[in-house]
Amino acid sequence: xxxxxxxxxxxxxxxxxxxxxxxxxxxxxxxxxxxxxxxxxxxxxxxxxxxxxxxxxxxxxxxxxxxxxxxxxxxxxxxxxxxxxxxxxxxxxxxxxxxxxxxxxxxxxxxxxxxxxxxxxxxxxxxxxxxxxxxxxxxxxxxxxxxxxxxxxxxxxxxxxxxxxxxxxxxxxxxxxxxxxxxxxxxxxxxxxxxxxxxxxxxxxxxxxxxxxxxxxxxxxxxxxxxxxxxxxxxxxxxxxxxxxxxxxxxxxxxxxxxxxxxxxxxxxxxxxxxxxxxxxxxxxxxxxxxxxxxxxxxxxxxxxxxxxxxxxxxxxxxxxxxxxxxxxxxxxxxxxxxxxxxxxxxxxxxxxxxxxxxxxxxxxxx
Numbered sequence: 493x494x495x496x497x498x499x500x501x502x503x504x505x506x507x508x509x510x511x512x513x514x515x516x517x518x519x520x521x522x523x524x525x526x527x528x529x530x531x532x533x534x535x536x537x538x539x540x541x542x543x544x545x546x547x548x549x550x551x552x553x554x555x556x557x558x559x560x561x562x563x564x565x566x567x568x569x570x571x572x573x574x575x576x577x578x579x580x581x582x583x584x585x586x587x588x589x590x591x592x593x594x595x596x597x598x599x600x601x602x603x604x605x606x607x608x609x610x611x612x613x614x615x616x617x618x619x620x621x622x623x624x625x626x627x628x629x630x631x632x633x634x635x636x637x638x639x640x641x642x643x644x645x646x647x648x649x650x651x652x653x654x655x656x657x658x659x660x661x662x663x664x665x666x667x668x669x670x671x672x673x674x675x676x677x678x679x680x681x682x683x684x685x686x687x688x689x690x691x692x693x694x695x696x697x698x699x700x701x702x703x704x705x706x707x708x709x710x711x712x713x714x715x716x717x718x719x720x721x722x723x724x725x726x727x728x729x730x731x732x733x734x735x736x737x738x739x740x741x742x743x744x745x746x747x748x749x750x751x752x753x754x755x756x757x758x759x760x761x762x763x764x765x766x767x768x769x770x771x772x773x774x775x776x777x778x779x780x781x782x783x784x785x786x787x788x789x790x791x792x793x794x795x796x797x798x799x800x801x802x803x804x805x806x807x808x809x810x811x812x813x814x815x816x817x818x819x820x821x822x823x824x825x826x827x828x829x830x831x832x833x834x835x836x837x838x839x840x841x842x843x844x845x846x847x848x849x850x851x852x853x854x855x856x857x858x859x
Contacts (some may be wrong), residue, residue, distance in 0.1 A: 493653065493748075495746065496658050504543055507677055507754045508753040514758070515681060517682060522768065527750075532778075536782055537648075538743055539575075539782075541723055542566065542569055542775065543774050544726060544771075544774055545591075545724055546562065547727045547774075549569070551729040551730040551732070552833065560586075564583045564584060564789075565587055565590075565591065568591040571583075585619045589617050592613075593616050593783075597712055598722055599722045601717050606676060611632060614618060614710065614827075615631040618630045629699075633664070633667070634660050634700045638700075641656065655695075655697075655747050663696070682714060683715065683718050683764065687757045689707075689763060693710055694743065709805055715764075725771075725774070727767060730770065730786065783858060792838070793835075796821050796823065814828045814850065819834060
């Protein structure tokens with residue numbers, strides 16, 4: 493029996509006493525984070541937000557097994573928020589779609605969530621009308637023509653059904669009830685409301701595909717409401733990605749349980765608490781980057797060199813070689829070598845002494 497088959501669905505209940513301490517810790521961390529960010533200059537806050545939103549888009553897709561290009565995600569977000577950054581790149585439509593959905597949810601968190609808004613998000617996620625090789629219903633609820641909506645894992649012939657969603661015939665009624673609740677002003681902690689919204693939406697599973705990403709986006713929207721801010725400095729999806737197995741396990745157990753959702757809320761709030769703690773890494777990265785650019789302001793750099801240094805500061809994948817420089821900067825190997833030697837002469841780059849088949853380079857460490 494699934495949770496939505498109980499007669500009192502969707503009247504969830506939970507043990508508030510088991511959540512009190514975690515909620516208190518969350519509120520303390522949220523307040524401290526807002527205070528830390530308020531102490532930064534505008535450009536540093538913008539960089540922290542850009543890093544956080546980039547991480548959120550990358551990881552919510554990665555949870556579903558879809559790997560997006562980090563540079564494209566960062567470029568799409570920067571362009572839409574008017575954040576100046578180096579090395580903007582052309583962006584694929586599917587990347588833009590995920591970014592559009594997240595920014596609409598978090599930058600306009602105070603607007604009502606409606607059926608048409610959800611349809612717009614879904615259409616943005618699937619601009620070709622297909623999920624992989626399969627044509628799906630886009631910008632509308634699933635119609636049930638393909639049979640029951642099931643969450644399945646395992647090889648063909650040995651599939652395991654983790655969950656079967658409500659029948660398509662009840663979706664209009666179920667989603668209207670959800671939207672009325674989500675848009676209402678009720679006496680409920682807004683962070684707890686984010687956890688309930690995530691669970692409720694993904695249990696209805698109203699679309700042919702993309703339900704998990706949209707559920708996490710709805711939670712992000714509610715968390716922005718909880719923070720009363722469009723500025724995002726922590727990524728729930730990044731933490732969920734780290735705990736993906738526990739995430740799916742918590743969902744499955746709750747969806748197969750009764751209407752007591754205490755265990756789900758404990759997991760959700762604990763995950764959010766750990767996401768807030770992980771923000772220290774983003775803040776440290778932003779401050780380090782700021783110190784580097786302050787130091788680099790005394791150097792003579794071309795636009796191409798600035799772009800490549802920024803890529804190194806953002807976390808370069810693998811080792812930097814002349815050929816990689818040439819490929820990324822779209823220049824000849826001779827030009828790349830001159831750029832690199834110039835930076836070595838200025839004390840910005842050093843040779844990597846660890847060896848290897850080709851010479852590689854590292855950023856100079858600063859105090």
